Amino acid sequence: MSYKAALLGALAATALSGGALAQQPAPIKVGVVTPLSGTYTPIGQQVRWGLELAAKEINAAGGIAGRPVALVFEDEEANPSVAVQKAEKLFQVENVDFLTGTVNSGSTLAVAQLAERNKKLAATTVSFADSITADKCSPNMFRVNARAGQQSLALAAWLAKDKPKAKVFYLGPDYEMGRSTVAAFKASAEQTGAQTTGEVFAPLDSKDYTQYFGQIRAARPQVIYTSVAGNDTVRLLTQLQDFGLLGTVSVVGASGTVTSQNISAIGGAAEGFATGVGYSPQIDSPENKTFVAAFRGAYKADPDLYGADSYGLLFAYKAAVEKAGGTDTDKVRAALEGLTWNTPQGEKTIRAGDHQAMQPMYVVRIDKGKFDIVDKVAADAAIGPDTCTRF
Numbered sequence: 001m002s003y004k005a006a007l008l009g010a011l012a013a014t015a016l017s018g019g020a021l022a023q024q025p026a027p028i029k030v031g032v033v034t035p036l037s038g039t040y041t042p043i044g045q046q047v048r049w050g051l052e053l054a055a056k057e058i059n060a061a062g063g064i065a066g067r068p069v070a071l072v073f074e075d076e077e078a079n080p081s082v083a084v085q086k087a088e089k090l091f092q093v094e095n096v097d098f099l100t101g102t103v104n105s106g107s108t109l110a111v112a113q114l115a116e117r118n119k120k121l122a123a124t125t126v127s128f129a130d131s132i133t134a135d136k137c138s139p140n141m142f143r144v145n146a147r148a149g150q151q152s153l154a155l156a157a158w159l160a161k162d163k164p165k166a167k168v169f170y171l172g173p174d175y176e177m178g179r180s181t182v183a184a185f186k187a188s189a190e191q192t193g194a195q196t197t198g199e200v201f202a203p204l205d206s207k208d209y210t211q212y213f214g215q216i217r218a219a220r221p222q223v224i225y226t227s228v229a230g231n232d233t234v235r236l237l238t239q240l241q242d243f244g245l246l247g248t249v250s251v252v253g254a255s256g257t258v259t260s261q262n263i264s265a266i267g268g269a270a271e272g273f274a275t276g277v278g279y280s281p282q283i284d285s286p287e288n289k290t291f292v293a294a295f296r297g298a299y300k301a302d303p304d305l306y307g308a309d310s311y312g313l314l315f316a317y318k319a320a321v322e323k324a325g326g327t328d329t330d331k332v333r334a335a336l337e338g339l340t341w342n343t344p345q346g347e348k349t350i351r352a353g354d355h356q357a358m359q360p361m362y363v364v365r366i367d368k369g370k371f372d373i374v375d376k377v378a379a380d381a382a383i384g385p386d387t388c389t390r391f
Contacts, residue, residue, distance in 0.1 A: 027070035028063070028327060030055075030314070031090030033083050033111065034101030036075040039205045040230040042261030043103050043126060043306050048073065049299050050125070050310030051100070057294075064318045065326070072096060076107055078204070083107035084114055091118040097327040098122070098317055100310070105129035105177035112138035119329050121336075123317075125309035128227075128254060129180035133356040137388035140329070142336055142355040144316060144348065145309040146278035148177075148184035150382045151255050154361035155276035156188035158375040159223065159252060162274075169221035169249075170199035171212060171236070173228050181227035181254045189225075197221045202228070209236045213243055227254035233262055237269040250274075258366065259304040274365040274374070279305040279345045282373050283362070291344040303344075312343035316350070349379075354388035 032051060035044035055069045063069060072094050074086035083102055090096045091114070099115065099122040102108040108127040115122040116138060123142040124132065130148050132141065159166060168189055172178030178201055186196060197219035200212050206228075216224065224245075228236050237258075240246050246269060255277040258270050281292050281302050291311065295303040303311070317332075319341050324331035337352035348359045361382040363375035 025063075025067045027068045028098075028321065029070050029072055029094060029096040030317070031087065031094060031096035031099040032071055032073045032101035033076045033086045033090065033099065033107070034073070035078045035103050036073065038077050038079075039232055040078040040103050042230050042259065043256065044075075044101075046259070046261060046304050046306035047101050047103070047125060047310045049295065049301075050303065050307035050312075051314060053295060053298055054311045054314035056298075058314060058318055065322050069314065073101075076102060076104070078104040078107070080104060080106040080110045084110050087111045087114050087122075088118075091115075091120055096120070098332075100125060100313060102127060104175070105132060105180065106175055108132055108141065109136055109176065112136075112141035115140040121329055121332055123313055125313050126256070126306050127177065128256065129176045130184055131176070131180060133354040134387045135389075137354050137390050139333065139355075139391040142350060142357075144313045144350070144357045145305065146255070146276075146359060146361060146382075147356060148181040148254070149188075149384045150278070150359075150361055151276035152181070152185040152188040153276070153382050153384070154363050154375065154377040155252060155274065156185060156192050156194070157377065158274070158276075158363040159189065159194065160192035161375075163222060163250065165193040165195065166223045167195045167197045167219075167221045168223045168225055169197050169216050169219050171209075171216075171224060171226045171228070172199070172201050173204050173232065174201035175204060178227050182225070185225055185254075194223075202232075204232070206232060207235060209239050210243060213240075213245060216245065216249075221249055224249050224251045225253055226251065226257055229254070229256040230262060231265075233257050234265045237266050237273075241269040255305055259306070260302040260371075261304060263366070263369065270366050270369070272366060274363060277305050277362050277364055278359050279303075279308040280362055280364050280371050280373055282364075282371065283345060285344075285346065287342060287346075288344040308344045312341075312345070312348065315343070316341050316348075351383070351386060353386040356383070356386075358383045
């Protein structure tokens with residue numbers, strides 16, 4: 001073969017290859033702004049794992065309407081100002097079709113406003129603050145995880161049976177989520193007869209909680225409710241144990257306080273902790289058993305609520321995009337409103353009015369290092385009223 005013929009053949013092959021590549025459908029880009037460093041790193045890890053497992057399964061089955069899903073990650077550091085910068089980059093530079101991952105409730109509220117300005121949709125799979133789907137709701141923000149009110153109603157109902165008219169002291173992190181979760185549980189607990197003995201709010205990433213122990217001892221509670229999370233929980237519970245307080249009180253809290261990501265670091269100080277959650281690896285259903293097996297196989301760890309809710313979100317987005325016939329913001333929003341889909345937790349429905357997911361709620365208590373399900377509340381009984389009036 002002459003040099004000219006070889007060159008022509010190579011050019012023809014390149015052209016054919018380029019033509020084949022050109023025919024590949026463009027990916028649907030999902031931006032993920034989540035903590036990959038700092039005190040909430042364990043939560044961000046579960047978010048990442050859940051999304052990556054869902055994307056892998058969706059892509060293996062042909063993608064979303066024939067298009068592959070591509071995840072683009074940015075570290076929000078659990079800081080609202082950082083989250084806004086990273087989300088702006090994903091919207092403007094990466095041109096993502098959809099955004100998720102925010103953990104800090106302040107981050108979620110700020111990103112919701114940014115999504116509105118960019119005419120894009122976003123969803124949280126983690127943030128608890130009731131305001132996100134209540135008085136500060138956004139037409140462009142959805143929440144597929146349980147909000148503080150749903151968790152609190154389930155936990156308070158169980159506590160009323162386990163310790164009737166308990167005296168409760170509250171310790172939360174000093175930002176939107178911490179104050180919202182404390183307020184939500186306090187309201188639910190007082191309605192069932194519990195008595196409030198005091199409350200304090202500690203800065204995020206506190207190293208020393210012992211400064212509050214004198215106030216707790218003086219209040220003489222039977223129960224401490226806390227909504228600290230991530231590495232903060234490790235410090236709080238181990239310090240409570242070291243100073244002898246765990247022998248005199250029970251500890252309950254928000255669903256993000258003790259998870260599969262930090263329980264080993266907490267050790268025996270986590271024993272007996274109870275919380276209201278939207279997910280447990282012990283949910284006895286074929287869908288959850290399949291999910292848990294796949295998650296363990298991929299990451300050598302159990303999924304927690306953040307991993308499960310993040311996994312489920314991509315399937316909701318897939319259903320909405322396919323119903324909408326594309327990624328157009330207005331059409332996908334309409335498709336998400338009222339959407340019902342199956343998840344490892346069971347069937348969920350996104351309430352059209354406030355964009356809050358309805359789902360069954362569980363109470364789990366830690367026994368010998370495992371999250372045992374001790375109670376359950378139906379989705380319609382836990383959801384509470386729709387108070388969103390912005391749209």
